[in-house]
Amino acid sequence: MSDTTVDRPKGAAGTxxxxxxxxxxxGFHDDESAYDFKSKKGVDHEVVEMxxxxxxxxxxxxxxxxxALDVFLSKPMPTWGSTELLNSIxxxxxxxxxxxxxxxxxxxxxxxxxxxxxxxxxxxxxxxRKFLAGVTAQYESEVVYHSLREDLEKLGVIFTDMxxxxxxxxxxxxxxxxxxxxxxxxxxxALNTAVWSGGSFVYVPKGVEVAIPLxxxxxxxxxxxxxxxxxxxxxxxxxxVHYIEGCTAPTYSSDSLHSAVxxxxxxxxxxxxYTTIQNWSKNVYNLVTKRAIAxxxxxxxxIDGNLGSKLTMKYPAVYLVGEGAHxxxxxxxxxxxxxxxxxxxxxxxxxxxxxxxxxxxxxxKDGGRGTYRGLVKVHEGAEGSKVxxxxxxxxxxxxxxxxxxxxxxxxxEAVSIEHEATVSKxxxxxxxxxxxxxxxxDAATTLIVNGFIEPFTKELPMEYAVELNRLIQLxxxxxxx
Amino acid sequence: xxxxxxxxxxEVSDLHVSVGGKExxxxxxxxxGAGETHAxxxxxxxxxxxxxxxxxxxxxxxxxxxTIVYGGQDIAELAVHERARAGVFLSFQYPVALPGVSVVNxxxxxxxxxxxxxxxxxAFRPLVKENxxxxxxxxxxxxxxxxxxFSGGEKKRLEMLQMLMLxxxxxxxxxTDSGLDIDALKVVSTAINGLRSEKxxxxxxxxxxxxxxxxxxxxxxxxxxxxxxxxxxPDLAHELEKHGYEWLEKDAA
Numbered sequence: 201m202s203d204t205t206v207d208r209p210k211g212a213a214g215t216x217x218x219x220x221x222x223x224x225x226x227g228f229h230d231d232e233s234a235y236d237f238k239s240k241k242g243v244d245h246e247v248v249e250m251x252x253x254x255x256x257x258x259x260x261x262x263x264x265x266x267x268a269l270d271v272f273l274s275k276p277m278p279t280w281g282s283t284e285l286l287n288s289i290x291x292x293x294x295x296x297x298x299x300x301x302x303x304x305x306x307x308x309x310x311x312x313x314x315x316x317x318x319x320x321x322x323x324x325x326x327x328x329r330k331f332l333a334g335v336t337a338q339y340e341s342e343v344v345y346h347s348l349r350e351d352l353e354k355l356g357v358i359f360t361d362m363x364x365x366x367x368x369x370x371x372x373x374x375x376x377x378x379x380x381x382x383x384x385x386x387x388x389x390a391l392n393t394a395v396w397s398g399g400s401f402v403y404v405p406k407g408v409e410v411a412i413p414l415x416x417x418x419x420x421x422x423x424x425x426x427x428x429x430x431x432x433x434x435x436x437x438x439x440x441v442h443y444i445e446g447c448t449a450p451t452y453s454s455d456s457l458h459s460a461v462x463x464x465x466x467x468x469x470x471x472x473x474y475t476t477i478q479n480w481s482k483n484v485y486n487l488v489t490k491r492a493i494a495x496x497x498x499x500x501x502x503i504d505g506n507l508g509s510k511l512t513m514k515y516p517a518v519y520l521v522g523e524g525a526h527x528x529x530x531x532x533x534x535x536x537x538x539x540x541x542x543x544x545x546x547x548x549x550x551x552x553x554x555x556x557x558x559x560x561x562x563x564x565k566d567g568g569r570g571t572y573r574g575l576v577k578v579h580e581g582a583e584g585s586k587v588x589x590x591x592x593x594x595x596x597x598x599x600x601x602x603x604x605x606x607x608x609x610x611x612x613e614a615v616s617i618e619h620e621a622t623v624s625k626x627x628x629x630x631x632x633x634x635x636x637x638x639x640x641x642d643a644a645t646t647l648i649v650n651g652f653i654e655p656f657t658k659e660l661p662m663e664y665a666v667e668l669n670r671l672i673q674l675x676x677x678x679x680x681x
Numbered sequence: 682x683x684x685x686x687x688x689x690x691x692e693v694s695d696l697h698v699s700v701g702g703k704e705x706x707x708x709x710x711x712x713x714g715a716g717e718t719h720a721x722x723x724x725x726x727x728x729x730x731x732x733x734x735x736x737x738x739x740x741x742x743x744x745x746x747x748t749i750v751y752g753g754q755d756i757a758e759l760a761v762h763e764r765a766r767a768g769v770f771l772s773f774q775y776p777v778a779l780p781g782v783s784v785v786n787x788x789x790x791x792x793x794x795x796x797x798x799x800x801x802x803x804a805f806r807p808l809v810k811e812n813x814x815x816x817x818x819x820x821x822x823x824x825x826x827x828x829x830x831f832s833g834g835e836k837k838r839l840e841m842l843q844m845l846m847l848x849x850x851x852x853x854x855x856x857t858d859s860g861l862d863i864d865a866l867k868v869v870s871t872a873i874n875g876l877r878s879e880k881x882x883x884x885x886x887x888x889x890x891x892x893x894x895x896x897x898x899x900x901x902x903x904x905x906x907x908x909x910x911x912x913x914x915p916d917l918a919h920e921l922e923k924h925g926y927e928w929l930e931k932d933a934a
Contacts, residue, residue, distance in 0.1 A: 627777065628740075628741070633773065636770075637847070638762050639762055639791065647786075648782070650782070651780055651782035652780070652781055654781030
């Protein structure tokens with residue numbers, strides 16, 4: 201993938217203008233005066249009731265929300281991760297539900313002008329035309345636009361926002377909602393369950409392969425906003441789907457909260473790949489729960505790239521519950537000044553001959569902090585299972601920090617476990633070698649960093665790989681020396 | 682660079698260089714004119730690699746006194762990449778691996794950096810192809826990661842490929858011949874000879890005279906304990922092969 205710049209055309213979707221800095225490219229914000237609705241600050245049963253009634257939800261969902269709020273209010277903050285940053289979140293200073301537009305558009309022309317401008321700046325409709333099977337665009341709390349290619353619709357593929365999913369496929373949603381991640385799982389999953397809005401609902405029927413990716417794009421615009429999208433993806437037997445999400449927000453002086461819940465269900469023999477390029481501005485707390493249930497012979501892949509946010513705590517998980525299921529978790533975390541990326545993975549081997557490959561790459565610079573936190577559990581009876589964990593950290597200077605907390609709990613003896621962790625610095629010899637070929641120090645460092653994360657970028661669709669390489673180049677400019 | 686044709690490509694005067702506080706070069710003098718190929722011979726530890734590192738500008742090597750003038754300009758203040766862009770090339774004795782960085786990407790970036798503008802893919806590809814052929818390197822080489830898991834011979838061929846792509850004014854070959862079998866040595870020599878021209882200069886640093894059977898130097902210098910103790914024509918290399926370095930040590934003592 202590192203030869204992108206050689207062979208691949210420039211100006212592909214979503215990459216234009218990446219030479220600008222974050223503030224001009226993503227950091228702008230729109231006027232909110234024409235907004236349809238914005239809830240008061242803070243969260244209580246009144247706000248939850250209001251959201252549910254506003255959305256005209258069935259009673260059972262309203263109850264799910266209220267119960268989840270009780271769980272949220274009673275659960276203490278996690279006592280691990282970045283407790284200092286977690287405890288600085290002011291839950292009373294957040295708008296939990298913000299709606300910019302009254303209705304959702306299926307035709308790009310019907311999207312309100314200001315919102316449309318935002319997504320056009322971010323290259324969304326262009327990307328759809330070029331390389332996506334379907335798109336949803338979420339602005340604040342609601343999905344403002346969605347589309348799916350007609351041929352896929354005819355095959356029975358469902359790709360819509362979660363609210364529409366609840367209205368049109370209530371039975372399916374009721375059966376699976378919180379089945380993978382219950383509200384009780386953790387404080388932020390509880391909060392999401394209480395105030396969720398938007399997100400994607402995807403169903404791929406038996407044997408259907410969606411060859412090109414579905415994409416969701418998440419955008420926070422309001423200051424002190426909380427975005428709580430909820431995504432549920434069900435891949436039926438033998439089906440295949442690739443879902444990509446991207447996210448950005450304006451740069452504000454006070455913080456916003458993004459707390460999503462993503463539930464994946466991979467039926468026997470199916471494949472789900474879920475790719476994230478997280479590029480929130482550096483005032484966003486990104487506290488996300490992602491988990492998949494993988495049934496027999498299925499394959500779940502989390503491809504997780506974290507570049508933005510103030511604090512990210514995210515550990516994509518796969519529960520391997522069927523024989524021969526496979527988990528692949530490939531993540532990159534890039535931490536710069538005032539950033540803490542506490543990311544990792546979790547794999548539960550609960551069936552025989554299940555396999556997992558975890559690859560984590562973290563890069564820290566300018567005092568940024570990267571933490572790998574992982575759990576692999578192999579239950580008794582999961583004989584013949586194989587685990588491969590590899591964590592590599594690259595430090596670009598002495599002020600930055602990298603920690604690794606890998607936990608292995610193995611209750612069956614007939615398994616194979618491989619684990620490898622490395623921490624390295626950008627080598628003087630590598631820099632000297634590249635500079636002797638005419639590259640200046642920034643270009644040399646960027647090349648080394650891009651090489652370091654190459655196992656990740658080569659898994660991305662071309663446009664994303666190009667974008668990621670350029671984002672890193674942007675981060676590296678003037679970084680050293 | 683000066684326009685005057687008689688300006689030497691490289692002029693090293695009374696050069697003293699230290700590494701980690703230890704003086705390695707102790708007053709070295711060397712002038713390399715345009716169109717010339719010079720061989721620097723010496724034993725391990727005599728300062729051969731230190732000389733190449735000092736010319737390239739490796740920050741670990743400290744010039745305590747003396748000057749390195751390249752194309753009429755003192756390059757003491759130039760950073761490594763600026764020297765490269767000015768036309769200095771060093772073929773490394775031990776090139777480092779760059780995991781995840783493909784050869785093709787690396788070459789493209791290097792060519793772009795040294796030439797100062799992008800080379801269209803249309804022009805780049807045939808150029809690479811031609812040079813791969815000269816060096817007897819398979820096309821599959823291009824998608825491998827730079828020096829990552831390369832054999833010694835492959836590393837040296839990649840150094841030569843870079844040299845041919847960058848077309849340097851001054852090429853310093855730091856023990857490029859070491860560890861090569863005879864076929865590889867011939868290939869490498871072809872590359873070096875192919876680059877000889879009246880505007881370019883070459884500094885072939887070697888322990889053995891073997892490579893000098895294929896690359897005939899205009900001048901041969903013997904480096905001993907941080908100084909050039911003897912200079913001569915190609916015959917000097919043969920003499921060293923016959924008698925070793927000892928007779929020079931006695932002379933110097």
